[in-house]
Amino acid sequence: MKNLTPLAQTYLDRFDAARRSLPGHASPAVTALRESGLARFKALDFPGRKVEEWRFTNLSPLTKGIEAMEAPATSLPVAEFKTPHVMTFINGRFSHANSALGELPKGLTLTSFASELDAGNSTLLESDAEDSRAVVALNTAFMEDGFVLTAAENTTLDTSILIRFVSLDGTADNARHMRNIIRLGKNATVTLLEEHAGADGHAYFANPVTDIALEEGARLNHYKFQAESNTAFHLATTDCEVPAGAHYENFSLSTGARLSRNEITTRITGDKALSSLNGAYLIRGHQHCDTTTITRHLVPENESKQVYKGILDDDAQGVFQGKIQIVPDAQKVSGDQLSRALLLSDRASVAVKPELEIHADDVKCSHGASSGELDEDALFYLQSRGIDGKTARKMLIDAFLADVLDEITDEAVRSFFAAITARWMEEV
Amino acid sequence: MLEIKDLHATVGDKEILKGINLTIKAGEIHAVMGPNGAGKSTLSYVLAGREGYEVTSGDVLYKGENLLDLSPDERACRGIFLAFQYPVEIPGVASATFLKTAYNAQRKFRGESEVDAMEFLKLVREKTKELDIKDDMLKRAVNVGFSGGEKKRNEVLQMSLLEPDLMLLDETDSGLDIDALKIAADGVNRLRSPERAGLIITHYQRLLDYIVPDFVHVLADGKIVKSGDKSLALELEEKGYAALSAA
Numbered sequence: 259m260k261n262l263t264p265l266a267q268t269y270l271d272r273f274d275a276a277r278r279s280l281p282g283h284a285s286p287a288v289t290a291l292r293e294s295g296l297a298r299f300k301a302l303d304f305p306g307r308k309v310e311e312w313r314f315t316n317l318s319p320l321t322k323g324i325e326a327m328e329a330p331a332t333s334l335p336v337a338e339f340k341t342p343h344v345m346t347f348i349n350g351r352f353s354h355a356n357s358a359l360g361e362l363p364k365g366l367t368l369t370s371f372a373s374e375l376d377a378g379n380s381t382l383l384e385s386d387a388e389d390s391r392a393v394v395a396l397n398t399a400f401m402e403d404g405f406v407l408t409a410a411e412n413t414t415l416d417t418s419i420l421i422r423f424v425s426l427d428g429t430a431d432n433a434r435h436m437r438n439i440i441r442l443g444k445n446a447t448v449t450l451l452e453e454h455a456g457a458d459g460h461a462y463f464a465n466p467v468t469d470i471a472l473e474e475g476a477r478l479n480h481y482k483f484q485a486e487s488n489t490a491f492h493l494a495t496t497d498c499e500v501p502a503g504a505h506y507e508n509f510s511l512s513t514g515a516r517l518s519r520n521e522i523t524t525r526i527t528g529d530k531a532l533s534s535l536n537g538a539y540l541i542r543g544h545q546h547c548d549t550t551t552i553t554r555h556l557v558p559e560n561e562s563k564q565v566y567k568g569i570l571d572d573d574a575q576g577v578f579q580g581k582i583q584i585v586p587d588a589q590k591v592s593g594d595q596l597s598r599a600l601l602l603s604d605r606a607s608v609a610v611k612p613e614l615e616i617h618a619d620d621v622k623c624s625h626g627a628s629s630g631e632l633d634e635d636a637l638f639y640l641q642s643r644g645i646d647g648k649t650a651r652k653m654l655i656d657a658f659l660a661d662v663l664d665e666i667t668d669e670a671v672r673s674f675f676a677a678i679t680a681r682w683m684e685e686v
Numbered sequence: 687m688l689e690i691k692d693l694h695a696t697v698g699d700k701e702i703l704k705g706i707n708l709t710i711k712a713g714e715i716h717a718v719m720g721p722n723g724a725g726k727s728t729l730s731y732v733l734a735g736r737e738g739y740e741v742t743s744g745d746v747l748y749k750g751e752n753l754l755d756l757s758p759d760e761r762a763c764r765g766i767f768l769a770f771q772y773p774v775e776i777p778g779v780a781s782a783t784f785l786k787t788a789y790n791a792q793r794k795f796r797g798e799s800e801v802d803a804m805e806f807l808k809l810v811r812e813k814t815k816e817l818d819i820k821d822d823m824l825k826r827a828v829n830v831g832f833s834g835g836e837k838k839r840n841e842v843l844q845m846s847l848l849e850p851d852l853m854l855l856d857e858t859d860s861g862l863d864i865d866a867l868k869i870a871a872d873g874v875n876r877l878r879s880p881e882r883a884g885l886i887i888t889h890y891q892r893l894l895d896y897i898v899p900d901f902v903h904v905l906a907d908g909k910i911v912k913s914g915d916k917s918l919a920l921e922l923e924e925k926g927y928a929a930l931s932a933a
Binding site: 633634635636638639640641642643644645646647649650653654656657658660661 | 735758761768773776779788791792795827
């Protein structure tokens with residue numbers, strides 16, 4: 259048998275001790291689930307670069323083992339995004355003291371996943387036993403907390419819910435296997451913003467897995483701000499089922515982590531359903547940011563859209579892999595995908611792999627990918643009117659990002675993200 | 687205002703300007719004419735400070751200062767304006783934002799207070815009316831989807847707004863029909879004053895019917911080969927550049 263990667267081996271070694279303290283340890287069903295996850299992870303290990311889906315993202319800096327770094331623990335930063343509904347996780351555990359869940363409307367519940375496991379509620383994870391993705395299997399074995407959001411039929415929440423995952427140190431186990439569950443009933447509408455953050459200098463591995471199921475006509479605006487520590491690893495996996503008349507909107511803004519991957523799979527299972535996946539990544543230094551989407555049109559008459567934009571400075575590396583699958587008989591489907599990258603340094607690079615697997619003939623699909631530098635002609639034109647070089651660059655970068663930020667329906671989140679991108683550009 | 691002394695400049699490895707001498711005093715309009723490839727546009731880019739246009743020897747003094755030490759934006763703030771032969775399209779940047787940013791950058795440089803959006807809009811509306819430019823252009827991205835004529839008119843609008851001391855016009859007449867040409871010329875003529883000067887680069891004499899120059903120079907192979915008054919332009923129109931080069 260081949261040797262496991264050093265990090266995978268440490269997980270196998272510590273599983274027996276860990277599971278006795280992980281949530282749900284008293285429940286035989288939860289225990290069985292964890293064991294199945296561990297068995298699958300052991301068989302899979304972390305994906306190497308020979309695995310096609312991971313060809314462009316080399317996990318060896320992670321899998322050789324994370325070294326805890328000597329960085330002082332920090333205190334919880336104040337949330338910049340203002341909303342009355344806040345749920346906070348500190349170092350991978352729900353913090354009641356830093357959450358505000360009192361004002362949620364009737365029909366909407368938001369609980370900690372750990373408490374669900376402790377109550378033996380493993381039914382939330384039915385599909386998990388057959389998942390063949392290594393990071394998901396690892397998460398199943400070690401999942402420790404996360405949020406569980408349910409909305410009853412016709413429940414509408416007008417203000418956003420903020421979920422904060424904050425790492426305050428990079429010591430001890432230095433991994434966060436968060437498991438999040440979202441279930442929206444018929445015609446329910448919810449807006450959710452996840453913040454994943456950690457102070458620079460802390461090394462840890464965040465491995466969140468989010469499982470979403472919408473019922474007919476439901477709408478989820480799902481936003482994510484990934485601002486992990488510049489020495490952290492962040493591998494996120496999100497799955498969403500979008501049935502008839504439902505609308506899933508996802509926007510991920512990534513500025514953090516040494517190495518990150520945001521993998522989203524949507525299964526479109528009804529007519530008039532819409533999957534809208536968008537995002538922006540702004541990276542510099544030696545950051546690596548991977549966006550991988552899999553959009554599966556499983557029935558006729560629905561739609562998917564994707565717009566991703568990246569700005570890369572210094573030695574940063576970006577990856578975009580977008581797969582659109584249209585099964586036979588899924589006619590009258592439309593799928594659009596666009597990926598653009600702006601390289602601010604000649605050492606920065608981006609790898610792009612669009613994949614269209616179309617097995618129906620009456621469909622409308624498009625994909626586009628481009629990468630390039632700032633337009634020197636435009637820069638000179640702005641400067642020739644008296645605008646200084648730095649401001650001119652910022653105007654052009656702003657212009658590059660503007661239309662992708664416009665994809666964000668929620669105004670408050672859009673202006674929050676615009677403020678973050680503006681701050682990032684201050685350092686260009 | 688502007689003194690160009692024995693200016694040599696290269697683009698890439700190629701020497702384009704081979705010793706230009708030209709003095710422009712306040713109140714004067716000079717026209718530089720010449721065949722394609724003579725170095726006309728290179729001269730305008732060198733004066734505006736474009737990267738990649740390298741001055742290998744010679745001097746350019748602007749208001750007594752060494753112009754070549756200044757960045758393009760510093761030159762603009764000190765009153766140099768280049769109307770581009772090919773105005774650049776900038777998707778995602780609204781014309782109004784661009785104009786206001788430029789206008790305020792120049793005010794700030796002069797130590798004047800910046801104007802707010804309302805004030806600016808009022809000002810720019812006056813100018814668009816004068817130049818017969820539709821207001822909706824302000825909402826569109828800079829030059830994106832503009833016709834050739836609209837782009838040139840937009841250049842003149844910017845110039846009217848920024849009120850430069852030294853106007854550089856690079857083939858502003860190309861791509862303009864006669865009505866647009868008149869409007870553009872009108873924009874330049876409005877700015878003519880004893881304190882301002884202009885350098886008009888053109889291939890054809892046509893524009894000079896409307897913007898009457900004080901001096902006309904012929905640029906060929908990187909050098910000024912002949913200078914005269916406005917009658918030189920007419921002579922060139924009649925005989926062509928070839929006759930002149932042969933002479």
